[in-house]
Amino acid sequence: MSHGNQFTLYAHKGGPNPWKVAFLLNELGLSYESIYLDFESGEHNAPEYLKINPNGRVPAIIDHKNNDFIVWESGAILLYLVEKYDVEKKYFATSEADRYAVLQWLFFQVSGQGPYYGQAAWFSYFHAEKLPSAIERYHKEIKRVLGVLESVLSKQQWLAAGKFTIADLAFVTWNDGLSRFFGDRFDFEKEFPATYNWHQRIRAVPGVKAGFDLKKELSGH
Template sequence: MIEVYSWPTPNGHKVHIMLEECRLPYRVIPVDIGAGDQFDPKFLSISPNNKIPAIIDPQGPDGRPMSLFESGAILLYLAGKTGQFLPTDTRGRYEVLQWLMFQMGGVGPMLGQAHHFRIYAPEKIEYAIDRYTNEAQRLYGVIDKRLAQSKYIAGDAYSIADMAIFPWLRSWKNQGVELADYGHLKGWFDELAARPAVKRAVEVLADHRRPLVDDKARENLFGGTQYKRH
């Protein structure tokens, strides 16, 4: 059984979705990022960047336990382990990989900054709010244009690229976006949200979720604790 060290965030849900879609048995170990669980030495031993999610697969590719951090790497690992949601042909594989990298390098970081400056920052900085809200809207436009041409993000088949992007768009209101303005994206979003595996995945640790705006959470996520050497 795969051990998943996680929290109900977009990056956590990416991996929850893949595990549910593949019907892999897994056990979730909550890592309360507001309380500072990400700095526990045991967690750092498998996720040295102190970020969730991370996994331990007791049956790694050589039959020995294997740990992994970084959600994109975990999605690729699980796709390789199960032979699902990542094409085997070279062209199809790279179609998926380019959109997975688009999420890892653009959607996640930029929408994360939009969340930070619009919601979590202790002072409202108009330049930063405008900068990242505009970038969020631009990225939604890129996705909408793509989905005007393609059933799914990377082509005709549902893939890990869809799983990676979808959870980040669930907080569209917090990003200063109106989902109805992106018709092709909204159709895709509603279809994915209705998938049974996705419904199960986004409920993982949902009862643990709370606003991360108290002083302790701010310190652990954005303050000096985050920048100490652990």
């Protein structure tokens, strides 16, 4: 079966994690088709999809030019793409020290930022009962994560390797939704100025901007 596009990306119109992958594919100029799974009808837990990702989550990619190689988990996908297709290591690093600096931030994003922000979203919007103590816990964690970023970004422009890498890219989608958690009670620019400016710099990267524009279009607002 011949594919016009090199990759199939299993995604979700609103979910933050698949967009990280779309942004990087855009930047690397790699062709892909996005399949947006419908979570309401349970497409992510359908047997066909569980063959691709046994965890039943998005994103997952299939690389049709590499024997239909499958990778799931956004952090692993970002690494796969830079190690295999970012020949100049524009979005990764060449020295050992820089590589591990990128990796530590990437791991912090997938274990520290994503899950805490995700739980904040769950208890704020989807949990059957309102649990103020749970909401408060995860809101505090969001601010703690932002504080960690601020402590470093107030001294340097990018998280690692002295340039924009997948470490920076990984944080942008979850941080873009901060107003959903706090509404008007939170002034990102005022409370975490260095992190806010960094966030705007990432958003301006062409492949990221194109992805956010499409995301906005798909969500209809």
